[in-house]
Amino acid sequence: MDTRRDIFQAIADPTRRGIIHLISGKPENLTAIAENFDMSRQAVTLHIKILEECGLIMIRQQGRERYCELQPEKLKEVDEWVSHYRTFWTKKFTSLKNIIDNENKKKTKQK
Numbered sequence: 001m002d003t004r005r006d007i008f009q010a011i012a013d014p015t016r017r018g019i020i021h022l023i024s025g026k027p028e029n030l031t032a033i034a035e036n037f038d039m040s041r042q043a044v045t046l047h048i049k050i051l052e053e054c055g056l057i058m059i060r061q062q063g064r065e066r067y068c069e070l071q072p073e074k075l076k077e078v079d080e081w082v083s084h085y086r087t088f089w090t091k092k093f094t095s096l097k098n099i100i101d102n103e104n105k106k107k108t109k110q111k
Helices: 007-011 014-023 030-034 041-053 072-110
Strands: 057-062 065-070
Touching: 007 014, 007 041, 007 072, 014 030, 014 041, 014 057, 014 065, 030 041, 030 065, 041 057, 041 065
Parallel strands: none
Antiparallel strands: 057 065
């Protein structure tokens, strides 16, 4: 049984989204990441642990430092879910626009 955390739970937190953004350009060590947040290094480490558990980041040891590296392919699951609903809502809004346009045309003809 896979005990990994749910990716949606991981990205729900603004601090974790901030960490993802921070390491999206290049891997960063834990100290550099923690310096960007107004919380203890221990608190940042807990956020990083959650991101690692859901597969969004990989931690690699380099000498005495631990570097966090983004694993962006895991975000594909989020993109697929959002895309489904983007398509759904686009169709709904298009239908609503057509209804409104038709109503406006009727009102214009009645005048």
